[in-house]
Amino acid sequence: MAGLVASVPPSYWQPPADSRIPTGAKGQQIRYGRELIAHTAKYLGPKGSVKPLSNGMNCQNCHLEAGTKVLGNNYSAVFSTYPKFRDRSGAVESIVKRVSDCFERSLAGKAPDSSSREMKAIVAYMQWLGTDVPKGQRPEGVGLVKLAYLDRAADSTKGQAVYVAKCQVCHGAKGEGIRAAGASEYVYPPLWGPKSYNDGAGLYRLSSFAGYVKNNMPFGATYASPQLTDAEAWDVAAFINSMPRPHKDQSKDWPNIATKPIDFPIGPYADGFSEQQHKFGPYQPIADARKPK
Known part of the structure; x- marks a missing residue:
């Protein structure tokens, strides 16, 4: 589109x-x-x-x-x-x-x-x-936008409807991506399954994936002309990241578990919130609990 x-x-x-x-x-x-x-x-x-x-x-x-x-x-x-x-x-x-x-x-x-x-x-x-970027600085326009938290958990069922309407034409009904016949590369990459990113990837965090799709997806979208609402971006991220993908051993990640991001989807955690809530939200209660007393 x-x-x-x-x-x-x-x-x-x-x-x-x-x-x-x-x-x-x-x-x-x-x-x-x-x-x-x-x-x-x-x-x-x-x-x-x-x-x-x-x-x-x-x-x-x-x-x-x-x-x-x-x-x-x-x-x-x-x-x-x-x-x-x-x-x-x-x-x-x-x-x-x-x-x-x-x-x-x-x-x-x-x-x-x-x-x-x-x-x-x-x-x-x-x-x-990075030729023109001074050492120690992050220029405007770098990285991904972090969207405001929803006042609910991201909904994978709603996200599936967004995927079918907006994403499936490029990434396939089974998230398998599209590769030209005989080509070594994907025209559009797989979003889940054995050929996609694993559960240790940055985009497996919902806030990262939601910010990514908000300003870049579907094809043709930009930060100046997005095609999805914030809620649609959160929900489609929840759907895609609820689907099966390769697993990476992360047992050595986050040696200080208290520093895990709010939406890091794999426990253990230093707080009392569940893995389900850390993966899909709602996130504001976790953020509020982490604020200094």
């Missing part, structure tokens, strides 16, 4: 122009990194020309337009904010560790070797995208 073309506000981050890619070996490395993000499956998918490491999805299935789309989970702040401490691991993480996590979670596979040509190219591309 076509959407209106949004003009980017002057204050929002924009990726550097291709004309600023350096010449020579460094420029080739950056271009290869972009190619790997856009067409991961071609090189690192189940039948990848380099090595079979991932489930067949591309990095840009989650980080839209090769990580350059405003509020489309872009990479603008990667180089400016890493290395950084992350509660999930309880440690300071490098860009390499963050990319490795994406391969193991969102791509439900194995990370490229840290010294490989591919990992170095991906890091170089992310560094180049």
Whole structure:
């Protein structure tokens, strides 16, 4: 479904122009990194020309337009904010560790070797995208919007109706995605099932998925011209994330369980709220309980 073309506000981050890619070996490395993000499956998918490491999805299935789309989970702040401490691991993480996590979670596979040509190219591309972002800063338009909490739990039954009406045409009645005949890549990625992201992926958190679809889905939607209401975004996220998908061992995640996000869907928790409520809400009671007394 076509959407209106949004003009980017002057204050929002924009990726550097291709004309600023350096010449020579460094420029080739950056271009290869972009190619790997856009067409991961071609090189690192189940039948990848380099090595079979991932489930067949591309990095840009989650980080839209090769990580350059405003509020489309872009990479603008990667180089400016890493290395950084992350509660999930309880440690300071490098860009390499963050990319490795994406391969193991969102791509439900194995990370490229840290010294490989591919990992170095991906890091170089992310560094180049952040050329104009001062160290330590996050520009406007980075990441995903966090929608206001609903005053109820997200409803997967209502979400299924949204999926059928708005999403099924691209992602399939069984969430299987669409892949052109004989192609190594999906035209539209699978949203559940064995070839989709696993339950350790960032989009398995409802607030992340809801913010993602609100400003980017269905096809053609943007932050300036969304096609779903906030409630529809929460509900369709609940439906998609209630469907089966690969499991990732997360027993070592969140060494301090009190730092788990409100909508982290897998226990144990430091509060008295159920796994069901942490996954689908309502979230405001949890947020209120966490406020300092």
